[in-house]
Amino acid sequence: GEGSGDILFTKGETADAKARIEEEAAKKKAAKEEAERKRAAAAAAAERAKAGGTAGTAEDDLHKLDLRVGKVVEVVKHPEADALYVEQVDIGEPSGPRRVVSGLVKYMSAETLLNSRVVLLANTKPSKLKGVESQAMLLCAFSADGAQCSLLTPPADAPLGQRIVFEGHDAPPEPTLNPKKKVWEKLQPDMNTGDDGTARYKGLVYATPFGPCVAGTVKGGIIKQ
Structure with a gap:
């Protein structure tokens, strides 16, 4: 057995x-x-x-953009260029605010810009503008004729450093965008503000868990630096 x-x-x-x-x-x-x-x-x-x-397609690169909620904590005129401001923008990094050079002098006063909550493209390769290094790109909406400009404004509850993403494109961003690949430059022509002023890429909203980013006064505008 x-x-x-x-x-x-x-x-x-x-x-x-x-x-x-x-x-x-x-x-x-x-x-x-x-x-x-x-x-x-x-x-x-x-x-x-x-x-x-x-x-x-360019849309496949949307996740590569590292868009962050920031706050302008200092604004001075560029020492070498009348049309440029040099801002310090806090995006919640332990290393402190980023230095950003923006051509906004003809559109708004330094007082208006100071303490504004803004949308920053934080992973551009640092580059010098008239001798001053800019470490990120501040995004604004411009009217089609270029006469009006409005800062892109994140939701009031979104913390500094909050990432802004597009639906379906929330994979981790590139640490630094490769200038040769022109990721932002290829996407930028389709960056716009809708009839309600909401910031979008084509129909995809600049989104945070606290709501969308908007352009205060420029509706149906073009988003660029």
Whole structure:
């Protein structure tokens, strides 16, 4: 009696081992097929790019923008350029406020700008404007004729440093945007304010958990720095 029990047990083990081996083989086959699919997709994308098409659309890059809620804590005139302000903008970083150079002198007084809550594109590569390094980009809405300008304003409850995202595009941003790839430049033409002044990319709202960002007075405008 006992002997046959042992043999059955061994047979059971053999069946288990066989099932495991088959499962491993199936997994390997699936992984190989997936790798083949990815290779084929990459090759097709490369072909499209070579043919002058693109492997994706500008919209695929929306998540790369690191848009943050900020507050202007200091404003001075640029020492070398009458049309520029140099602002210090707090986005809640332990390292302190960012220095931002903006061409807003003809649109608003330093007093208006000071203490304003703003939307900052925080991952631009630092660049010098007339000798002063700008460490981010302050976004505004401009009327089509360029005569009017309004700061983009985040919701009052949104904390400093809160990230602003577009629905469906909330993956982590790039640490620093590569200037050669012109991510912002490709997206900017479709950045606008709706008839109600809400800031958008095409139809996607500049969103926070506390509500959308808006442009105070410029409706149907163009968003740029």
